[in-house]
Amino acid sequence: MSQTELNADVKKALDALTGKxxxxxxxxxxxxxxxxMYxxxxxxxxxxxxxxxxxYNADEFVQRDPKTLNADSLVILCSMTGTTKETLRAAEHARSKGATTIGLSVDPSSPLSKAVEFPVRFEAPYTTGVPIDAVDSNYSRLYQIVMGLVKIYDGVDKLSPFLASLGNLQTAIDKAHVHFADLFETYAPRFKDESVVYTVASGASYGAAYSFAICxxxxxxxxxSQAxxxxxxxxxxxxxxxxxxxxIMMMGLDETRPLEERAKGFLDRFGSPEKIMVLDAQELDLTGIDDEFKGNLVPLIFFDALWRFAYKLADLRQHTMLEGRRYMKKISY
Amino acid sequence: MSQTELNADVKKALDALTGKxxxxxxxxxxxxxxxxMYxxxxxxxxxxxxxxxxxYNADEFVQRDPKTLNADSLVILCSMTGTTKETLRAAEHARSKGATTIGLSVDPSSPLSKAVEFPVRFEAPYTTGVPIDAVDSNYSRLYQIVMGLVKIYDGVDKLSPFLASLGNLQTAIDKAHVHFADLFETYAPRFKDESVVYTVASGASYGAAYSFAICxxxxxxxxxSQAxxxxxxxxxxxxxxxxxxxxIMMMGLDETRPLEERAKGFLDRFGSPEKIMVLDAQELDLTGIDDEFKGNLVPLIFFDALWRFAYKLADLRQHTMLEGRRYMKKISY
Known part of the structure; x- marks a missing residue:
């Protein structure tokens, strides 16, 4: 796929939505x-x-059953393996209300892919161990859908600069890994014995903080933890x-950065520098990413970069990442 | 105020919205x-x-500046004292976009009351130390606004049974205090030395879990903590x-109760009973609260009931409640 073209699955969904x-x-x-999704x-x-x-969390969505959900709704679902039961229930629920459904997973033959009208395949390094280009990630696919919707329903076409920016994201991520390497090397030993580590962010970056805290x-x-x-x-x-x-303080480049700067100022005053790890996007080389979208793409860099920190922490704690679970995918619940 | 009438401030706002x-x-x-608000x-x-x-958090709302915010928006704000700077900024921002604004605070002459078109006064025991009737609380006022909006914009008038239910809420709360007294007496000593206590809930009760965790x-x-x-x-x-x-596990009566039941089941299996405090609304006497609204009113009982637990915990920890802050309202930030 060329970096300036819409993903084919996304394009199919958007084409079908045009006029609807x-x-x-x-x-x-x-x-x-x-x-x-955040x-x-x-x-x-x-x-x-x-x-x-x-x-909405998938089960919350089904049970809450918002009254705004109807045939004029678009429901966008995502599950890496495409097998998450709650998300499958949500897809069924959405279709029972006549909503249009798009489902993202890594497998075009997954139950989620079959449960929705428009399956969108993405790539994830965590399933195959093979490095991917960020343009093929779930968040890139989601962003393409969003900017496509803006084109259709708001008549504002920013797809071209947005896709060009997504095409340059992997390079920015690779540079961020190099940039943050020393920081992670310094803070992993400082954090390894902590029983509580909070993540702090706002705006476009809040999801990255949430993901790092809970997953x-x-x-x-x-x-x-708590985000x-x-x-x-x-x-x-x-x-x-x-x-x-x-x-862990995330300083993004979106419109809510002043909120993060205020929180960082307070952490600087009353915390100790050895315990406050700051990821500041202002220090990153974001060549090729359009100024208008830097704030949106930075969290995708945070998502990715922090995995390196996670593995470093896991090594020091002798608590391996995926094998370190006691319940998830080990017992039935 | 009769328990089956709309609060006068709320009525004024709803009357002005009718036809808008x-x-x-x-x-x-x-x-x-x-x-x-949740x-x-x-x-x-x-x-x-x-x-x-x-x-939205007030500063997030201002900086995110959602494009759906315009002259056809209603922005409902709340700040107990009516002096929260972020909330005042949000009121100004909303008005600058032409939105209609309603602001809830305990003081009709507060900055928030002056910043909005429709101030709504509520009562709070924490400011005066005097017990209030729950029908005069912020959540009761908010609920009245919501059901008033449903009447105007969806043409569905459930105000009468809803107001009757709100009128009976304080009695249900008083009974809940009695019902939960033993539970709180038992768990306060068990929790007093904990460095981490999580709250768990979903649906209508999630806000109560969030409030207890962070406030x-x-x-x-x-x-x-984390909710x-x-x-x-x-x-x-x-x-x-x-x-x-x-x-602390909250089991409400709203549509998402099955989610809470599943979480409780897991806590029962892998946690220890001495460390899992369960507030189950099924055990409460909710006489006078309409079946349709029990799920919505239960979280208001949880909000209130848990304050007793908080004070009990504070006594045992010798960490007084409001005086136990080190930053809030003690330093400038």
């Missing part, structure tokens, strides 16, 4: 797959006046801060 | 005040096909569970 009435978008998934909603919020949207720190390392919204931090959570408390 | 086009509702606040959105999601909505455990007791969504629990967070880990 859509009044509401639901982003529906669980856990790590839900976390990538930046997608941020992108849609910023660019679409025509399409309100909600992000890496809690799930794979059994470290207590704290950078402004909500000041309305309660900041009281747990002292010189011993560990935080 | 509203296409989107934004629930905007910070921290504890944001937490009461059940309000749940209620609106369940009852309105006409009004999509979003819940009580973290803010007032410096206990590490874990009952299904997201299975997609990462559950890996931190072992026989020593403390959880």
């Amino acid at each position: 009435t859509i009044k509401h978008v639901f982003f529906v998934a669980c856990g790590g797959s839900l976390s990538v 930046p997608a909603k941020y992108l849609l919020d910023r660019h679409s006046a025509a399409l309100p949207s909600d992000c 890496v720190l809690m799930e794979m390392q059994w470290i207590n 704290i919204h950078a402004n909500e931090f000041f309305h309660g959570p900041f009281e747990v801060l002292d010189k011993d408390r560990a935080f | 086009t509203i296409k989107h509702v934004f629930f905007v606040a910070c921290g504890g005040s944001l937490s009461v 059940p309000a959105k749940y209620l609106l999601d369940r009852h309105s096909a006409a009004l999509p909505s979003d819940c 009580v455990l973290m803010e007032m007791q410096w206990i590490n 874990i969504h009952a299904n997201e629990f299975f997609h990462g967070p559950f890996e931190v569970l072992d026989k020593d880990r403390a959880f």
